Amino acid sequence: MRARVSWTLVLAAFLAFPPFQRERVEEMGFGQIFRIERMRVDPALTQALRSRWDAEASAFAFPWGHMIPSLEDVSRITGLRVYGRAVSGYTYPCYHALAERLLDLPIERRSSLVPRAGKNAGESEDEYLARLARVSQRELASEPGPQADLDLCRFLVLFLGRLLFATRGDAVHCRFLPLLEDLGEVGGYAWGAAFLAHQFDGLSASERQTSTSGFYPFLQVWAYLHLPALRRGDLTWRGLVPIARRWDSHRDTRHLVNQLECLHEAIDSYPYLDVVWQPYLGEGDEGQPWLVQARPYFGRSVWLHALNLVLPLNLFLTQRSLGLRQSVVDFPVRDRFRRSGRSFRGLHDTTDWRERAREHIENWERKGKGVRSDATTDDAYLQAYALKYGRKVYKSARHQVDVTGEIASLRALLQSVVQDREAAQRQTTELRSELERVRGTEAGGASSSRSAGGSPSLMEDRLAGAVLRAEEAQRHLEERSERDQLRVRAETAESQVAEMTQELATLRVQRPSGDQEEVIRLRAELLAQQTLARNLQHIVTDISRSRSRSRSGVSVSRAPAPPSGSI
Structure with missing residues (x-):
């Protein structure tokens, strides 16, 4: 299922909710996502960025050094909470019994969480969204009670499985379902940190993939802010928060291959002067109450958790993003918690990740480790970086001088x-x-x-x-x-x-x-x-x-x- 179609379905279900249900979604920390306009997908930009991702370092390897999307990026761009308990718990080889109990859905070959309604010929996106919302509203409880809880649980499975943590294909995975058993506890998890781990995992996929996993506007807006000279985004609405509400992707009618070739050349020859390491220096906190509790997590290297995904946020590789000079560091090596496969169905055993990743969860609870640098110049780091990556940082046919x-x-x-x-x-x-x-x-x-x-x-x-x-x-x-x-x-x-x-x-x-x-x-x-x-x-x-x-x-x-x- 295309990412934009998934967004429309989830948004229609949210708009169909009565006001008290929307308030519950807001209290869980997900409300800001639904204020973001549906953005055009930019597969060329996604593919160009994915080709620069070094899975071993969990960082982009650009000609000018490492760059990494951070928890501050997640908080400011999407409005998701990056503070709270680590998103960790049990994973199961089969979720049929749990889904039947919590969602009251018969698990057959395919069960639908929302009424199926295709787009009619000549129907605009807004008209299609409004019709989907009307169709969904007929199925939802209008008063608080057990049925309303069931509706909310179904919606959260759809939201998490098809939008925030989307995977390839049409199926909605249920791996977060155990965390939804107590709806009062859902808002206490650091879903923004789990989202960032999911983004890192998706970037580690083959660079030939043009689709993106998860909430695709995040990575696009991240590129608009840090690499503005690529000119892939249109700043349409200034001053709105979260920042993703301000942007739409630039319409490019060229063939995907031509777009990708031009993007590779543009990144290879990108002027270092135009790299924006700290795009939020002029940003205030007005209208963003989630930033107050999130700020202690900013600028720290920490382990991110999304159940069976346990990945590092190596901000010590990007000290320049914190206003520091980049010092020489030991480049990371692959960790044993990285999954060898891409499919969540590959988990054949019941696993308690709170126990298996206990040390890393304790690292999250301590808010990781602060990043410091005594370097007065980036030269030593850049020399070590060049020796490690060489010409691998260049992707265009006409490589630049290293x-x-x-x-x-x-x-x-x-x-x-x-x-x-x-x-x-x-x-x-x-x-x-x-x-x-x-x-x-x-x-x-x-x-x-x-x-x-x-x-x-x-x-x-x-x-x-x-x-x-x-x-x-x-x-x-x-x-x-x-x-x-x-x-x-x-x-x-x-x-x-x-x-x-x-x-x-x-x-x-x-x-x-x-x-x-x-x-x-x-x-x-x-x-x-x-x-x-x-x-x-x-x-x-x-x-x-x-x-x-x-x-x-x-x-x-x-x-x-x-x-x-x-x-």
Whole structure:
């Protein structure tokens, strides 16, 4: 079932509820979702982002470093609660008996939670929604009581299984049903944190999938806020909360393949200056009471729980999103709680995840661990990042230069060249001394040389040849040193570009209206540094070509002449 159709069905069921039932849904923390307008699905953006997801790190791997959707993103974009008890409990190999008891539905091949009503020809989306709501209203209890509780339980299964934690296909899974047995406890769970774990799990699927799991507007709006230069979203309604209410996806009529190719190219060449690490700096808390209790969870690395999904939120990989410099960190490795399969039906045993994941639940109850950094620059992290990912961070056909990887390798190369040059200088000095000693040897020295089977002139020629070879090696090392020094200057220029980029990005977010001249000045300096970096790279290339030509000339001049008597 398409995600937008699922949204329409769930929204129709919510609108069909009498006011007292809607209030109960609000008290559970789900009301803000139903204030969000139905957004167009952007499968190209979803697929482009999924291709950048590193399941091992639970993070996006972009050319400029890791980025991770956070609990603050969930809270501000969707309005879901990210505080409370971990969404954990029992999972069962079969839910038939539980569904019959709690939902009063006969479990046959397929049972419907809502009346089936297809869209009529020529019917608009709003007309279809209104008709579905009218049809559903006839089936719902209008007064509190056991039947109203049953209606609410059925609705929550539909909402959780087909919208918030949707999976591929039409079936509505019942894995959260055990948590709905006591409706008074439903609002005490951190459903927003469970939703984020489900998003991480969905991103780990094959990058060829164009459908998305769960509430798809979240990931789209996250990209609109953090990567605005992609221009995939339209800011239609300003000032509304949660933030997803402000946006709709940009209509793109091109073929999906063409959209995806353009998105890959745009992300590969995305200007670092336009990456928004802290999109909520100018946002207040007005009209968002759920943020008060959620704030202690922001900016912390913590384990997320959605029953059998136990996944890490590794915010220590994205310290820049907290206004810090990114320090060098150990990149995560795969955890034993990751499921090997994609299907929830693969759970063949009854499992108590509160017991199996006890240590991780305690981590959630402690609100994880705060993120700190003493780094004054991102350079060391970027070098380690480049060594780990290399060109894997580029997805377009025309890969960009891996600048950080080049910097890391050039630093090691420069150290090696310095050591080789010092060794060559010592060898040249020793050979010069030996040559001078041989040239100064008189008859006695010649006699001893002859007794050893050689001649002074032959020894002198050999030493002279060795000196020439050593001098040539030294010249070669000096050329390499000069080239590498130029590359280091290019590296310095790149570093200055990055620092100016960061400074300008900060000004973009924080600057008052009077700072436009400062931004223009920084842009000019940034352009000058980029020009310098390109010029240095051209110089390095010219030196390399010149050295290749000089080597060819030396090889020809040193080719041995044939003996005069040869034929």
